[in-house]
Amino acid sequence: MTDKDQKVTMTRRRFIRNSSLVAGGAAIGGGLIGALIGTNLDNDGKVKTSHETGHNQQENSEASTRALIYFTDREDFQVLSAATERIFPEDENGPGAIGLGVPYYIDHQLAGNYGNSTREYMQGPFFPGTETQGYQSPLKRNQVFNEGIRMLKETSQKNYNKKFDELDGEQQDEILSQFEQGKVPLRGTDSNVFFSLLRSAVLEGAYSDPVYGGNANMEGWKMKNFPGHQASYLSQIEAKEFKKIKPQSLHVFHK
């Protein structure tokens, strides 16, 4: 069984588990993207209606934010998606980066303040610096992503003669590890800088408020038993036992 097969099986199993566990079928969030980018995961996704997936009105409007506003070439987005999933894979705890919408989250972030490094000091001169001096590249974050993804593609072609998103998981990990160790030359920055930005962005997308486009259906929070936005814990702070609380997102303010 290849890694990819495993993922598919897993997703189906998870879907069944979820829909039986959660009243109203609070859903998987992976379907639509799976269909779109084709690497992954859940072929069921294509046929599910919003009713079946438990998507209500608001979640439909969330789904309509699933389009690209930064990436232009869909292949780049597919490579990014595959990389995010290796960093935060689907497992028995719940969805991975793709299922959580993390690639869209990253796309949207790259188009805005984060990607354009609007709050960073970007004046020259630029020198490499020591490790303790931090980021010193003239590239904005979205340019670092461009370079990183370009080299993920190139490295994949060079080493395996295949597209990055078509490699099996272990091969993808092998390449990502080379990036992590700074071994792949990038223009204007280092591959470990790209990798650590990517890793942080994946966690940010998995666990930030769903308003940003990741953490679909608060599944990231549910895995960690994090209740998201709650107005007050005054009546619970002294509790002796662990509290499982149904999460809420910022969205509750707009109902």
Added chain:
Amino acid sequence: MAKKLPKVDVVTIGVGWTGGIIAAELAKQGLKVVGLERGASRSTKDFLMVHDEYRYAIRYELMQDTSKETITFRNAPNERALPMRQLGSFLIGEGLGGAGVHWNGQNFRFLPYDFQIRTMTEKKYGKNKIGADYLIQDWGITYDQLEPYFDRFEKTIGVSGEPSPLGGQRSNAYPTPPMKETVITKRFKEASKKLGLHPYHMPSANLSKAYKNPDGEQINACQYCGFCERFGCEYGAKTSPNVTVIPTAEKTGNYELRTHSNVTRILYDGKKATGVRYVDVLTGEEFEQPADMIALTSYVMNNAKLLLTSKIGKPYDPNSGTGVIGKNYCYQILPGSVGFFEKEQFNTFMGAGALGATVDDFNGDNFDHSDVDFIHGGSVSITQTGLRPIQNNPVPPDTPTWGKEFKAKSIHYYNRFLNIGAQGASMPFRRNYMDLDPTYKDAYGEPLLRLTYDFTEQDKNLFKFVGEKSSEIMKEMGADTVVTIKSAEKYNIVPYQTTHNTGGVIMGADPNTSAVNNYLQMWDAENVFVVGASAFPHNSGYNPTGTVGALAYRAAEGMMKYSKQGGSLV
């Protein structure tokens, strides 16, 4: 040409805790005060959407915009300093209320030992206890002299707490009772008691109950909402300048607040300041604001920078050891331990910025240092500040940092780990200092401040000792795996450590070794008062603001005196 405005009694450069306190005290007594703040206005009603970890805790919405101004950094004088291009090691405040908006509210008083550190260390351990390159010095004021001002600040902010069994004498109880006891604080206290230590509830400016301060300002009761450190409080329950001293100043009718006003110069005639020059950052227009007195209240970094660019006071030279501005920059040493618990889950997602318990047994000179190779120590605390999921992905050592195993473990341990952290004192060292960068400029064409800083032997020895103590407590608390945090070889500007920067414009009794006297009045410019942790000759084993607040009240008293009598106050 800068447009010249009518003269006022007082200008504060920056409006955080220090600028707010000075404004409230002087405006109440009838002086006309202008507060110049480079950032925007903000208040409790801006925090309705504040439970957003990404926006506030990761992208630092409430903090300094480094595209406009930052610092440069190097570990040693022989390196080239480079810009801190994004916030990292510390999170400098910007906007009305400064860092007082997004602080935790852990409110301590420094120890009696701190204020007389050289005298007391030499008396007990001899002259050679600490090497000649460690520039420790007495503060020119004692704990007892400062006590009434500690008391005043605690009343203004309504601190909820109980006294440290090993702290300085207090004239009054805390204004409000301690915060609630939780499974976590209780466990820490029981374990430390078993080890013969003296735990107490952390003094907190997240209030245990609603409180009206002596100025008539209302502070509400904390809801333990878990979005506190790095966030503003949507309840007005975390005491900030914005819910206390700033409205107090405004009610007098003697206070004028100007936001989006970035001060670039203190105008100085060689003896006194005559006013300040500032830029309206929205229009680019330049103004000159003449004033009888200047309160420099722009935090440690810019307090030093503005004196250096305005050429007030003698810049510190690490080679000759002469000069004072930029001298004795200190930080803090953060030993601690992490405990992983297999069988228990904790409600760590609930909490408040200053909910915790502390022991002072390894702080100051509360233990004998005869056989250790460092002085001072640190407070050791457990806190329950609200662990949020982006920032907290705890995994035991040797776990990969991404992929399947990382995901599974970081989820498993998310509610199954606790952290004991110490705030270790930082001693001044000859080559740790601030000056102006020769190359890089801010958005207004002014040089960036250059920080030269690294950890010392003293730091590393202290780290090891206090770290081991914290692990003993963690073991006693029943953790299955205890990881003692190791000291970094070199100070690194990238990972967040603490916003407890100190020094650069230090206080003392001698103009040759200090920049300000014990009213924080400059020796070289009698109408300039430089207020903040910049005045600390070293950093103690606690959060700074309790002591900053006390010194601000002291400085306000000094400014009032000066407005009547003029001249040097000591």
